[in-house]
Amino acid sequence: MEFNKIIVVFTAVFLCYLNGAFADKPCAAWPVHGKSVVCVCNATYCDTVSRTSPTAGTFVAYTSSAGGSRFKKTTGNLQPAAKLEPGCGTETLVLYPDKKYQTIEGFGGSATDAAGINWKNLSEPLQELLINSYFSNEGLEYNTIRVPIGGTDFSTHPYAYNDQPENDVKLSNFTLAYEDYQYKIPMIKAGMKVATAPVHVIATTWSPPPWMKTNPVYSGYNRLKTQYYQTYADYHVKFIEKYTGEGIPIWAITTTNEPTNGLTGLCFGINCLGWTSKTMGKWIVNNLGPTIRNSTFKNVKILAGDDQRLTIPYWINLMVREHPDVLKYIDGIAVHYYTDFIAPAALLSQLTKFYPDKFIISTEACQGSMWFEKHHVDLGSWPRAKGYIMDIITDINHGVVGWIDWNMCLNFEGGPTWAKNYVDSPIIVYPNKGVFIKQPMFYAMGHFSKFVPRGSRRIKVAGACSWGNSISRVAFTTPRNTVVVVLYNDGGTRKVNIKLGDKQAEVEMEPQSVTTIELPNSSS
Numbered sequence: 194m195e196f197n198k199i200i201v202v203f204t205a206v207f208l209c210y211l212n213g214a215f216a217d218k219p220c221a222a223w224p225v226h227g228k229s230v231v232c233v234c235n236a237t238y239c240d241t242v243s244r245t246s247p248t249a250g251t252f253v254a255y256t257s258s259a260g261g262s263r264f265k266k267t268t269g270n271l272q273p274a275a276k277l278e279p280g281c282g283t284e285t286l287v288l289y290p291d292k293k294y295q296t297i298e299g300f301g302g303s304a305t306d307a308a309g310i311n312w313k314n315l316s317e318p319l320q321e322l323l324i325n326s327y328f329s330n331e332g333l334e335y336n337t338i339r340v341p342i343g344g345t346d347f348s349t350h351p352y353a354y355n356d357q358p359e360n361d362v363k364l365s366n367f368t369l370a371y372e373d374y375q376y377k378i379p380m381i382k383a384g385m386k387v388a389t390a391p392v393h394v395i396a397t398t399w400s401p402p403p404w405m406k407t408n409p410v411y412s413g414y415n416r417l418k419t420q421y422y423q424t425y426a427d428y429h430v431k432f433i434e435k436y437t438g439e440g441i442p443i444w445a446i447t448t449t450n451e452p453t454n455g456l457t458g459l460c461f462g463i464n465c466l467g468w469t470s471k472t473m474g475k476w477i478v479n480n481l482g483p484t485i486r487n488s489t490f491k492n493v494k495i496l497a498g499d500d501q502r503l504t505i506p507y508w509i510n511l512m513v514r515e516h517p518d519v520l521k522y523i524d525g526i527a528v529h530y531y532t533d534f535i536a537p538a539a540l541l542s543q544l545t546k547f548y549p550d551k552f553i554i555s556t557e558a559c560q561g562s563m564w565f566e567k568h569h570v571d572l573g574s575w576p577r578a579k580g581y582i583m584d585i586i587t588d589i590n591h592g593v594v595g596w597i598d599w600n601m602c603l604n605f606e607g608g609p610t611w612a613k614n615y616v617d618s619p620i621i622v623y624p625n626k627g628v629f630i631k632q633p634m635f636y637a638m639g640h641f642s643k644f645v646p647r648g649s650r651r652i653k654v655a656g657a658c659s660w661g662n663s664i665s666r667v668a669f670t671t672p673r674n675t676v677v678v679v680l681y682n683d684g685g686t687r688k689v690n691i692k693l694g695d696k697q698a699e700v701e702m703e704p705q706s707v708t709t710i711e712l713p714n715s716s717s
C-alpha cells in the first residue's frame with residue numbers, strides 16, 4: 194500500500210472509532226415469560242455499550258425499558274427552546290447547571306466471597322467478559338467496590354481473620370484467607386485493570402473473631418468485649434496493610450456492617466457485631482479514629498453508620514451527642530437500602546443539614562431479600578430494575594454521593610450463602626451452560642455509573658408544567674463538560690423536552706423506561 198493510502202485507511206479507521214462506528218454489540222435477549230428480557234453472554238458474545246460524546250448542538254440518549262430496550266442509543270439535534278406557556282403541551286424539564294449541589298463519588302458493586310466464587314467458576318473468557326461488563330469502557334465503568342473484611346453471610350462458611358489463637362490481643366496470627374487470595378483479590382484486581390477511573394475500595398467488617406465478642410459466635414446477640422476495643426481497631430489497620438500489600442489500596446472503611454443487627458440479637462442469622470451508638474462513639478473516639486489517623490493509612494476515610502436509613506440520622510445524632518469528637522474522625526455516613534420502602538428520604542436531608550461537611554454514601558442494596566418475596570432470583574424482573582433506579586434517583590436528590598450494589602454476581606438460587614440468605618444480583622451465572630445473564634438491574638446501575646463519572650455535580654432540574662413532576666429525574670454537570678439527565682418514565686409513551694439555556698433536547702420515552710441523556714454544557 195502507498196503511504197497516502199495507509200494514511201487514508203488509518204484516518205478512516207480512526208474516524209470510525211471516534212464515531213463509535215465499531216458498533217456496540219446488542220443484548221442477546223432471552224425473553225422470560227411474563228417478564229422483561231435478560232441478556233445472555235457466552236464465551237464468544239456479550240453485549241457492550243460505548244459512550245458517545247455529544248458534539249456541539251447535539252444530544253445523545255440511551256434507553257432501557259420493560260419492553261426490552263437495553264442502552265438503545267439515539268442522537269438528535271438540539272432545537273431552539275419552545276416558549277414555556279401555562280399548561281404547556283409537552284412536558285418540559287428545565288436544567289439549571291449553575292445551581293449545583295453535592296459532588297458525585299461513584300457507583301459500583303461488592304466483591305463478596307460469593308461473587309468471587311461464582312466468577313471463578315466461569316471459563317476464563319466469561320470471567321473476562323463479566324469484568325469488562327462491569328468496569329471497562331464497553332461496560333458500566335464502575336469505579337467503586339465494597340469488600341468485606343473477612344466473611345459475611347455470602348461466604349460458604351462463617352469466618353474472620355485471626356480466629357486462632359483466641360484472646361490474641363496482638364493479632365499475632367493475622368493472615369488473609371483462602372477466599373481473599375482465590376476470589377476477592379483477583380476479582381478486584383481484574384476490575385482495577387480495565388476500569389476507566391481509579392477504583393475506590395470500601396472495606397467493612399461484619400464480625401470479628403468470636404473471641405473478641407461477649408457471645409463468642411459469628412451471629413446472634415453480642416457486643417465487643419471492652420478489653421478488645423483497641424484490638425478491633427488494630428484489626429482494621431492489619432487488613433488495610435494486607436490489601437495494600439496485595440496492590441489494592443483501601444479508600445475507606447466503615448465502622449462495622451449494620452451495628453444494630455447484633456444489638457437487637459436479630460442478626461437475621463448473619464455475621465454481625467452489635468454496637469449501641471454510645472459504645473460505637475467511644476470506640477471511634479478512643480480507638481479506631483486515633484489508630485487510623487496515627488497510622489500509615491491516615492487518609493483512609495472513616496464512614497460511620499453503614500446501617501438502614503430508618504435508624505439514621507437518629508443513631509448518628511445520639512452518637513455525636515454522647516461523643517462529639519466522633520466528628521473529628523469520620524468523613525462520611527454510609528446508608529443501606531433495605532428499609533427505604535418505609536423510611537422517608539427526608540431523613541437523609543436531615544443528615545446534610547446537621548453535618549454539612551460529611552458526605553452520605555449508599556453502601557449496600559439488593560433485591561429479593563425480603564421474607565415476603567417469593568423469588569430470591571427473579572429472572573427478567575423489570576420492577577426490580579425500577580426499584581434500583583427510583584432509589585438511586587431519590588438518594589441522589591437527597592444528597593447521596595454514591596451508590597453501591599451488593600454481590601456482583603450470584604448463582605441461579607441466589608447464593609452461595611452459608612446463612613441461606615438467598616437474594617438477587619444484576620448478574621446470574623450458569624457455569625454448566627457456559628453463560629451468565631444480565632438482569633434488568635444491571636442496566637439500571639449502568640444508566641448512572643457509566644454516564645455520571647466521579648467529580649460530577651448534581652444540579653437543579655425542575656418541571657416547567659404543572660404535571661412536570663410525574664417523570665422522576667436527576668441531573669448533573671460532568672467533568673467532561675456535559676450535562677447528564679437520568680429520567681424514569683413509569684407511564685406510557687410520552688414526549689419530554691429537556692431545556693438547557695435557549696436550546697432543548699426533544700426526547701420520546703418508551704413506556705416504563707429509563708433514559709440517560711447527555712448534552713454539551715453550553716452554559717460553562
Ligand SMILES: *[C@@H]1O[C@H](CO)[C@@H](O)[C@H](O)[C@H]1NC(C)=O
Pocket residue numbers: 221235236237238
Ligand atoms: C453465543 O451467543 C451468540 C449470540 O447469542 C450466538 O450467536 C452463538 O451461537 C453463541 N455461541 C454458543 C457457543 O452458544
Ligand SMILES: *[C@@H]1O[C@H](CO)[C@@H](O)[C@H](O)[C@H]1NC(C)=O
Pocket residue numbers: 355357358366368
Ligand atoms: C493461625 O491461623 C491459621 C488459620 O489461618 C490456623 O490454621 C493456625 O492454627 C493458627 N495458628 C495458631 C497458633 O493458632
Ligand SMILES: *[C@@H]1O[C@H](CO)[C@@H](O)[C@H](O)[C@H]1NC(C)=O
Pocket residue numbers: 482483484486487
Ligand atoms: C495519635 O495518638 C495519640 C495517643 O497515642 C493521640 O493523643 C493523638 O490524638 C493521635 N492523633 C490523632 C490524629 O488522632
Ligand SMILES: *[C@@H]1O[C@H](CO)[C@@H](O)[C@H](O)[C@H]1NC(C)=O
Pocket residue numbers: 310311314604609623624625626
Ligand atoms: C460451579 O458450577 C458447577 C456447575 O457447572 C456447580 O455444580 C458447582 O457447584 C459450582 N461451584 C461452586 C463453588 O459454586
